[in-house]
Amino acid sequence: xxxxxxxxxxxxxxxxxxxxxxxxxxxxxxxxxxxxxxxxxxxxxxxxxxxxxxxxxxxxxxxxxxxxxxxxxxxxxxxxxxxxxxxxxxxxxxxxxxxxxxxxxxxxxxxxxxxxxxxxxxxxxxxxxxxxxxxxxxxxxxxxxxxxxxxxxxxxxxxxxxxxxxxxxxxxxxxxxxxxxxxxxxxxxxxxxxxxxxxxxxxxxxxxxxxxxxxxxxxxxxxxxxxxxxxxxxxxxxxxxxxxxxxxxxxxxxxxxxxxxxxxxxxxxxxxxxxxxxxxxxxxxxxxxxxxxxxxxxxxxxxxxxxxxxxxxxxxxxxxxxxxxxxxxxxxxxxxxxxxxxxxxxxxxxxxxxx
Amino acid sequence: xxxxxxxxxxxxxxxxxxxxxxxxxxxxxxxxxxxxxxxxxxxxxxxxxxxxxxxxxxxxxxxxxxxxxxxxxxxxxxxxxxxxxxxxxxxxxxxxxxxxxxxxxxxxxxxxxxxxxxxxxxxxxxxxxxxxxxxxxxxxxxxxxxxxxxxxxxxxxxxxxxxxxxxxxxxxxxxxxxxxxxxxxxxx
Numbered sequence: 001x002x003x004x005x006x007x008x009x010x011x012x013x014x015x016x017x018x019x020x021x022x023x024x025x026x027x028x029x030x031x032x033x034x035x036x037x038x039x040x041x042x043x044x045x046x047x048x049x050x051x052x053x054x055x056x057x058x059x060x061x062x063x064x065x066x067x068x069x070x071x072x073x074x075x076x077x078x079x080x081x082x083x084x085x086x087x088x089x090x091x092x093x094x095x096x097x098x099x100x101x102x103x104x105x106x107x108x109x110x111x112x113x114x115x116x117x118x119x120x121x122x123x124x125x126x127x128x129x130x131x132x133x134x135x136x137x138x139x140x141x142x143x144x145x146x147x148x149x150x151x152x153x154x155x156x157x158x159x160x161x162x163x164x165x166x167x168x169x170x171x172x173x174x175x176x177x178x179x180x181x182x183x184x185x186x187x188x189x190x191x192x193x194x195x196x197x198x199x200x201x202x203x204x205x206x207x208x209x210x211x212x213x214x215x216x217x218x219x220x221x222x223x224x225x226x227x228x229x230x231x232x233x234x235x236x237x238x239x240x241x242x243x244x245x246x247x248x249x250x251x252x253x254x255x256x257x258x259x260x261x262x263x264x265x266x267x268x269x270x271x272x273x274x275x276x277x278x279x280x281x282x283x284x285x286x287x288x289x290x291x292x293x294x295x296x297x298x299x300x301x302x303x304x305x306x307x308x309x310x311x312x313x314x315x316x317x318x319x320x321x322x323x324x325x326x327x328x329x330x331x332x333x334x335x336x337x338x339x340x341x342x343x344x345x346x347x348x349x350x351x352x353x354x355x
Numbered sequence: 356x357x358x359x360x361x362x363x364x365x366x367x368x369x370x371x372x373x374x375x376x377x378x379x380x381x382x383x384x385x386x387x388x389x390x391x392x393x394x395x396x397x398x399x400x401x402x403x404x405x406x407x408x409x410x411x412x413x414x415x416x417x418x419x420x421x422x423x424x425x426x427x428x429x430x431x432x433x434x435x436x437x438x439x440x441x442x443x444x445x446x447x448x449x450x451x452x453x454x455x456x457x458x459x460x461x462x463x464x465x466x467x468x469x470x471x472x473x474x475x476x477x478x479x480x481x482x483x484x485x486x487x488x489x490x491x492x493x494x495x496x497x498x499x500x501x502x503x504x505x506x507x508x509x510x511x512x513x514x515x516x517x518x519x520x521x522x523x524x525x526x527x528x529x530x531x532x533x534x535x536x537x538x539x540x541x542x543x
Contacts, residue, residue, distance in 0.1 A: 063410075127406045137404050258543035274409045274423060275451055283541045 012349040015055030015317035020068025025324030026267035049085040051338025057090035062128030079113035091122030091189035095143040115180035122189030194225035201229025241314040248318030254286035268323025359425040363443035403448035455488035462494035
């Protein structure tokens with residue numbers, strides 16, 4: 001598997017992700033068109049590539065206020081528009097999709113991009129696709145486990161025999177095209193709770209862990225649980241990369257970062273989840289031990305390094321465009337990441353020994 | 356201030372009678388407070404299947420959204436089998452984990468027996484606390500003997516409902532004002 005590229009003492013990779021949300025900017029009350037939003041996302045990927053950022057990913061959500069339902073198509077455009085940056089999904093809802101078709105799409109993205117594609121499979125936090133495609137919500141867990149398992153099998157062998165509950169059997173089926181290097185990196189998306197992380201650990205699959213807010217040490221428990229579970233079922237945790245993913249905003253001061261980011265997160269979450277983000281909890285975001293990476297570039301560097309020391313994660317990815325964040329501010333953040341944050345992180349994580 | 360009065364049972368009449376009195380008293384003493392009555396007997400709600408509340412339709416969407424948009428909530432409930440009715444538990448199950456954050460909640464309990472007095476204390480309050488409510492600690496407990504011919508005939512119960520309402524408006528105003536002041540201090 002190509003995940004051998006991640007070694008315990010590998011430098012920390014830095015990525016950017018978008019959920020592909022399509023929300024009004026609460027500061028102006030205006031919402032750009034879906035067309036413009038999709039073009040902006042492709043543009044962010046190009047800028048991230050030019051800035052030397054390691055990874056860029058796009059998610060799918062099938063509900064109001066989102067624009068990248070066809071995230072694989074957007075990633076196809078990004079594959080063509082970029083040169084070096086790794087690209088992936090954040091995440092692909094495997095439960096309600098056919099793993100064969102998903103694999104075909106992502107293997108194709110991998111070929112277009114010259115071997116830069118990765119796949120992050122999740123379960124969906126909302127039921128949009130279940131309704132659209134006629135799946136039963138009662139099968140939420142079973143669908144994910146069966147289809148994710150099939151996806152891994154397709155990745156491991158070109159010709160497979162498979163039988164399951166939710167899809168017709170595959171008999172000596174050849175799944176084509178193959179990714180450039182024969183297989184690609186497939187991650188399991190985890191919402192931040194230990195219960196979910198343990199399942200990724202048992203399966204010995206790389207983990208993509210999202211975190212909204214709270215103390216970094218809380219998420220350390222989730223990562224520990226993942227590694228213990230992996231070890232208990234005979235996998236070597238040192239070979240299993242961990243990505244952490246969460247809110248990010250850099251400004252001149254912590255206060256300014258809070259002022260820019262908070263209304264977008266709060267109003268955006270009201271639209272997409274039906275509940276805002278408590279201001280009290282967000283105010284703790286500038287604390288050095290908070291998981292939310294907001295503040296001045298220097299504060300953010302210290303936080304990311306602290307989290308890296310705590311987690312031994314191989315990649316951190318930043319969500320910088322949520323809630324109608326204006327394009328110029330997103331671009332400014334990509335520039336700050338490239339010029340100030342990346343060089344510092346690379347300098348300090350080259351010889352990291354902790355896992 | 357947006358206050359929702361929830362009559363949590365689909366059978367019987369005592370809880371609704373108590374809620375009607377609470378609504379009348381609210382309108383009389385606090386005409387500025389916007390009130391909405393939800394009587395679960397008037398709606399068809401499925402059992403929660405775990406989806407986000409925004410994804411329900413019809414009655415369920417209306418009921419959950421109305422509760423989510425409230426600043427304060429009076430829960431009126433009977434006690435069945437030494438616990439809260441399933442209809443009320445279903446409302447909690449339909450809502451998100453932190454649904455009652457920044458909401459003030461008061462309770463009016465109707466029961467056939469004084470033996471049920473601690474049910475609200477031991478079973479309802481822990482749920483409200485888990486869901487992050489600001490709980491008005493003192494609740495009104497009404498027994499069968501306090502009703503006659505679809506009326507509350509015990510003046511003390513009426514006094515207590517009036518005091519509960521007063522407490523709810525006071526706590527909601529205080530909490531909301533001080534929280535807003537605190538949030539201003541954050542400076543973002």
